[in-house]
Amino acid sequence: MTCDKPVPAIDAESEPYWTGAREGRLMIQRCGRTGRCFLYSRRLAPGAEDADIRWIEAKGTGMVYSFTVCHAPAGPAFRDETPYVVVCVELDEGARIVSNLVTGDIDAVHIGQRVEVFFDRVSDDLTVPKFRPAG
């Protein structure tokens, strides 16, 4: 099984996220000093030392911070899927993740909507955490 869509260039700092996803766990980072959670970007833990930062497993629930319904695809690999929803989810722990919101009711998607993670195994090597309306 291969993936015809762009795949993440996984690096040493993101590897725990993608490894966790393969194991069915949504991993985020938490600053031990401030208690704030974030993902990859250090923007939300200003001044934190590397040593303060730990990977933790998120509950996998959150709300739609913002979204867009894509009618023009991001390249040929997405052409057959339009319209599709790209979402910025704010997890209950506070971290933000850009992903897809997979739903049969695109018109009902709204900011503040409760969503939950599911794990889409797109290839043997890659599992992508995506979201669906919380059920």
Place this chain on the structure above:
Amino acid sequence: MSRSPVIVGVADAPTHERGRALPGATVLSIQRDAANEALAQAGLTMRDVDGLAVAGMWGMPGPGAMQPVLLTEYLGLEWPRYLDGTNVGGAAFVLHAGRAAEAIRSGQADVVLIVYGSLQKSQAARALGGRPAMFSNQWDIPAGLPLPVGAYAMAAQRHAHVYGSTRETLAEIAVATRAWAALNPAAAFREPMTVDDVLDARMIASPLGRYDCCLVTDGGGAVVMTTEERTRDLRTPPVHVLGHGASASHASIAHMPDMAKLEVAEQSSRAAYAMAGRGPAEIDLAMLYDSFTITVLMTLEALGLCGYGEGKEFVRGGRTGPGGAFPVNTNGGGLSYCHPGMYGLFTIIEACHQLWGIAGERQAEGVRTAICHGTGGVLSSGATLILSTENG
């Protein structure tokens, strides 16, 4: 006063057929031609140039990674004393002008040339996908976020949620900008357009439709800066650089601190206003990078030209169009005039046209002080300039 930084020449590259470069143009020749035209307007030549600033997407990977070096060679500059290749996206040239102002003030350079060129339309180089899924973009790209439009769309959605802006609000901006373009013979799209035309157009990434998005054109331009003292011998009256500022916040839209507020523009403009000793109330013209209609709405608010959430009233009923209370993007903007990919330089070019009073049919009344603001990436970076016919 004597080394006070000023702009003395500007030029943009001619295009035809909806923004295509003239036959025979290369990405380097359009920059050279614009530079020569801007220098000639001032009464200077390439031999006077001792500082160079450039950014673009051309020549990469390859010599484009060192654009100031390649252009030094191509333009035949002799030992430039000042070089700037800072690339913060479309805001770059506004940032370049601010830094050039300080280089001129300090004596590091006497005549700085800022140039830009792109053949993205002729070369069909633009696509919504295909960017590498690296660093903080390793989430956005696999999700199929069309870039940059999808990121701006998410900001628009958030702005609508927080402040009650609507698709009609955004359409007002597209319509006012097109009305300015109708008065600019150099604009690629000049046909009149209505709010309904914008609302009925093909949806790209909700809530942004076709006419909420900037054009894809070729193009290029040049700006020449020097000292106020030098202008005594030159052809053009000086446009004074009173203040500047720049900042950045994020690379992925996921990490924009508040998706409904363009805080990076608030930061860069605060610095520019403070340096200029001017405030939003003293601005007569705003030239804002309009990559998308939402960019204008959020920039107006962030620059303090209105309060957060007041943008929808500020733009209502053609207020920013010809004959309106507050002129914005009088050249027709990236939405209707040209958008070669990194548009920031054109905000400066048109501000100077207006300040010199040579904008022809689209000349706005009583423009003495203008603000230029460039936005780069996905609302990622910002650079502000405050320009005036008066010094101090």
